[in-house]
Amino acid sequence: MATLAPSPTGSRLFGSLFDLRRDSLGVLLRGMRECGDVVRFVAGPPGLRLTLHGVFSAEGAQQVLATGAANFRKDSKTYVEVRASFGDGLFTSQDDAYRRQRRLVQPLFTRRRVDQYADAMREEVSVVLRRWRDRTDRVVDLRDESTGLTLRVVARILFGADVEEAVGTMRDSFPVISGSVARRTVSPVNLPRSWDRGYVTAHQRMRHLCDRIIAERSAAGRDEGDDLLGLLARVRDESGDRLAASEVRDQVLIFLLAGHETTATALTFALHLMAHHRDVQTRARAEVDRVLGGRPPGTADLDELTYTTRVLKEAMRLYPPVPSIVRRAVDESEIGGYRIPAGSDVFVSPWVTHRHPAYWADPERFDPERFRPEEEAARPRYAYFPFGRGPRACIGEHFSMLEAVQALAMVLQEFELEGLDTDVSLDQGMTLHATSPVRCRLSPR
Template identity: 55%
Template sequence: MAVGTNSGADTGKAVPGPAGTPLLGSLLDLKSDSLGTYLRARHQHGDLVRITAGPPGMRAELYCVFSPAGVQQVLASDAARFRKDNHFYQEVRESIGNGLLTSQDEDYLRQRRLVQPLFTRRRVDGYAEAIAAETASVVSAWGEARDGIVDVSDEMTHLALRAVARILFGTDVEAAAGVVAGCFPVITDYVLRRGYSPVNVPRAWPTPGNRRAAAAMDELYGVCDGIIAARRRGGAGTGAGAPGEDLLTLLAAAKSSDDGEFDAAELRDQVLIFLLAGHETTATSLCFALHLLARHPGEQDRAREEISRVLGGRTPGAADLDRLPYLTQVLKEAMRLYPAAPVIGRKAVAATRIGEHTVPAGADVILAPWVTHRDPAYWPEPDRFDPGRFTPEAEAGRPRYAWFPFGGGPRACIGQHFSMLESVIALAMILRAYAFEAVDTEVPVAAGITLKTNGPARCRIRRLDNPQGVSA
């Protein structure tokens, strides 16, 4: 397959796909199990599949691109032809703002230029101490776990939220974390319902769902606006990196002669996106890394041996990221099997040939890391947990986009290094302190804005004879 072939010439070949039902197409399958529907579509119809969903007159056509080469076209080589103009992203914009995740064109370029200096490796490495402190607090609290059982989904969500709130807000973490934890689930559920519905009532109508979401947004916005106003008055926070250098303080100070600076509304949009993307994605990766290790004691022992050998009793820091290669492989394999963004959407703005078929202008395009990460051509026995897939030699032998949990191309996730740093530090401290055994051997999942567990992910924990493991 040629990468970067952007001729829209009709190949004459109809894009294959499931027939669905005459009335609703594949709508019910997508609603009940979208990830399974995409997997079956790829297995039965190939690397480019057309799925129809909805009643006649309101029917959506989804062009699903599953091959690494096709993903590379959409995200990188032909990225200008595939925009974030679909209905789902519009719902995210209206609820969580026009930050880096949702903005486009000059807005996006300006935001990226202002934010990029705050996400250099050196700057992000300065947050290692805050990550370790929050991890130590969670690990210490597990000593009181009832029956020695913890739900790693809930616990890692709590840890990731505390860590990103501390790094964003510094000493204002207590004011923000509780509100975020209470409001974000209401808002993201609202976005999902509207984003996947072909018809919605106006947001201004006083329906119960609209009113609940509006109240949650008002509360969340109010807390963020209050902290931002304090920063604008010169009240710098502390607690992440050097004193006064929490991320919000740095965002408020970001400016350039060409791009100006963020106003208060723009600052809030960036903060909301960082809160969402910075905690839900990392929480997913940590949850499933721990749960997979709990089900695979040999790999758990190997990871713990590396941690002990490299760290001894000291607290991990940023420099240890490169010294823990097997732990990093564990994390990458968890992100392969359970990518935090299991589905990525785009809108085709020009007809584009991908392989033997043409994606028409105006089409809704679906990329699914959940599916591409299970392509047996690149991942033998794709459902098997095997951190050895991510040795340097193995990675060099695969296409770039056979694994893309952080997206790719010009809109690749700006927080990739932060996520890896937080995850490796947290896993190292947790595994040094506790051994894990899975209670729930299977954890059902579903695609939301991020990957969601549809049930508990409980593990039985056993405190190891290692008092250093719970101190930062």
């Protein structure tokens, strides 16, 4: 019988509880350095202990996300919390309900379909750049700017015209809900959600917003709209099956959740890293100028903007927007020679695996060349998985790559960036995000 995985040193009584609260990202990396590829993190006093198994090798990630996916389900404490806040849409549902939703929603995320959103994405980037041009101080916080942009893009693509209120509500509500989900996930005991007034208000505002937009749409007979909400309301499969109104609402919530802070983090750090690595910035700009010759980017240019895409991929290696992906083991299993008891929460971690010395030389160094095709081919597939992998991989990958590469190209066309903040604090809420400003100075070209 295999043994249980080792645990990092922590408080004798509370395990890694306080470390996880204070510096969860640091704790994970220290866990791998101290204990290896499978680590048993325990948090909380005896009797109330929370146990989380971290799996950090590429083979382990593959087992949890793909080959053993039937045993590692979205029943973990994290997913219970996400489900309670964001409903049972594509991100959270399982089994028949999931298969049905994926079948219905997938056609709305084909490359051809998503490419139709490129114009709207570019228009929103143009609005941001116009505002940047008008600034007298020329200093912007990339974190705020990227979050505003990606929220406007996803809201516009979902709701068409009804964007302003959606953006305001989500900007206020999302951090409160996300923070609550993240705290409750690593807490051995939780008070009822209804006791948290801030959470309840934010949650009600977010759900009311979606319900109201959907209801107003159907009342006005505007279900025909070409935005994502209109498509979701109309979509049918061959047998005539369609999403119920509550399922449409849950997808909307999930797209708002999954589709904005993730892309915002990717964009923030790609710009931040280029702002601090002027050689990379110069090379990416030269590519943009060569490929686009001063015109706006389009979907056909994506495959030509190879270096710009590598910059984005490398930014997501160092700052993966989803730093950990959690599952619950149904049956006892073995990973990397260690026993994983039935019922354990198990997570794989782009944050850790993307820095694993077995796959990445000098892992903390920013180097887009790691994503040259020959380098990518030489690495195990599961050494890099910012969008997850396996049967539950991200449906929005092309959406966010299209949005982010276009945005990067348009920024580079107009501005030189100089990074002002070297020490950026990070937090792993529901997604990885900066908790301190990420400022840069802009010089028009």
